[in-house]
Amino acid sequence: MxxxxxxxxxxxxxxxxxxxxxxxxxxxxxxxxxxxxxxxxxxxxxxxxxxxxxxxxxxxxxxxxxxxxxxxxxxxxxxxxxxxxxxxxxxxxxxxxxxxxxxxxxxxxxxxxxxGDNAVAEHTIALLFEITHKAGRLDVRTRAEGWPGSDITEIGGLTMGLIGFGGIGHRVAELAHGLGMNLTVWARHPDDETLQQLGARRASSIDDVFATADVVSPHLALNDATRGIITASHLDLLRPGSIFLNTARAELVAPGALEQRLRKGDIFAGLDVFSPEPLPADAPLRDCPNTVLTPHVAWRSxxxxxxxxxxxxxxxxxxxxxxxxxxx
Missing domain, CATH: 3.40.50.720 (NAD(P)-binding Rossmann-like Domain)
Structure with missing residues (x-):
């Protein structure tokens, strides 16, 4: 029309x-x-x-x-x-x-x-909940299988590592803090007063975030300085059982680096952004069982x-x- x-x-x-x-x-x-x-x-x-x-x-x-x-x-x-x-x-x-x-x-x-600072931040946490508590997947299985058993992971006490601390990163930090998570933050221009209020540790580098956090979530704008800022070497620092979330831009990650890390099968990813979009039918991410994928909807409240x-x-x-x- x-x-x-x-x-x-x-x-x-x-x-x-x-x-x-x-x-x-x-x-x-x-x-x-x-x-x-x-x-x-x-x-x-x-x-x-x-x-x-x-x-x-x-x-x-x-x-x-x-x-x-x-x-x-x-x-x-x-x-x-x-x-x-x-x-x-x-x-x-x-x-x-x-x-x-x-x-x-x-x-x-x-x-x-x-x-959409709050909408994207909430969706980031929703992806985290789906990976740790599996509510959506268990709903599907319960309807299909009757009574599937499954362990879950508590979020309280885990360390959330944030890369970038603008409006969305700040809001994610507030929500994670409210859930009892510890916070580690790397930013070019960190707000030390706010970090102190949230009890967050200021990371010395992006490497520091990936090496110490249980959950890593980038919140950076995409530009020439940030394109590919997260490398395969960073992702290799993730410990088994770690979670990588991305509701910012897929291009913040070096091409192919996340798929390569996920193939090891020992980490999880919750993703709302992809390159290219829409996500192609033959994209390797579609076949990764250790992922939760949503079609770039975090901003659409x-x-x-x-x-x-x-x-x-x-x-x-x-x-x-x-x-x-x-x-x-």
Whole structure:
């Protein structure tokens, strides 16, 4: 379905939402009148990732409001000079757009920040619970087998090792602390006062985290400095029975390093992010029994979706007014 506002006003700039997740539709639809006070608006309510279709839908657009669309440099080249601004429904826009190339083309890029800190942190802990307490898997087995036996692992007393201590990492630390976990944190710019309040130990290095923690969870933005920052050598430091969680970005881990470590069969992983996405049908991770996999949904709570839309709309309005908001 296509929803439009002001399309007869060809004197106004055109804002296009070329695709969106179904759960985002009501939040976006409620925002259209606000944008329509300054522009024409066309919203496509389905979620397509076909780049030819995206290109057709964005023809003539001045602003693109996007979520989950990977823009190739060729697509950007073909959309400019009409397209002047892209808003992205998330923080990690570098995973979807070549930022340097977009800036070379004169495009303004805007993202959304801290909208899903709590949602992602809760999902991180949910993955940890599923690995240690197996509630979902035991539900499936109980229905199919009648009364399967299984041991569980208590979380209290385990050490949670965090790599990165921004909004999400901080919230994970709070939740883990509340569960009685010990905390070890490595960050480039640690908040020592907060670490002290949570009783967290400041790690000397990433190696330190992997060598001492029972559970390791990275919470870093993806950029040139962090891509592949977790290496096979780091993962080899994990002790048998350790758990690796990733709700940040798969590209923080060197390609193939996690799969290689998981093949040893002595650690567990809870993953919500992959490279590429969607996870291919023949991806080795699908056949790893010591994993819990979810399809990049940690950010998709109602509160988080509302926050994304609110910030993206604010970015669009600022751009149309000649200003800026959340510019990358």
């Amino acid at each position: 296509i929803i439009e506002r002001n399309m007869e006003r060809t004197d106004l700039p055109l804002v296009v939402i070329p695709a969106c997740f179904p759960s985002m539709v009501p939040y976006l639809e409620r925002s259209l009148d606000e944008i329509a006070a300054k522009a024409r608006v066309r919203m496509h309510t389905d979620m397509t990732l076909d780049l030819d279709e995206i290109l057709n839908r964005l023809a003539g657009a001045d602003v693109a409001m996007t979520t989950g669309i990977h823009f190739t440099n060729d697509i950007l080249d073909r959309l400019v000079p009409t397209l002047r601004c892209i808003t992205f429904g998330g923080t990690g826009i570098a995973n979807f757009v070549d930022i340097d190339h977009a800036h070379d083309l004169g495009l303004m890029l805007c993202n959304a920040v801290h909208y 109602g509160k988080a979706l509302a926050g994304i839309v609110q910030q993206n709309v604010r970015s669009v309005i600022a751009f149309l007014d000649g200003g800026s908001y959340n510019v990358v």
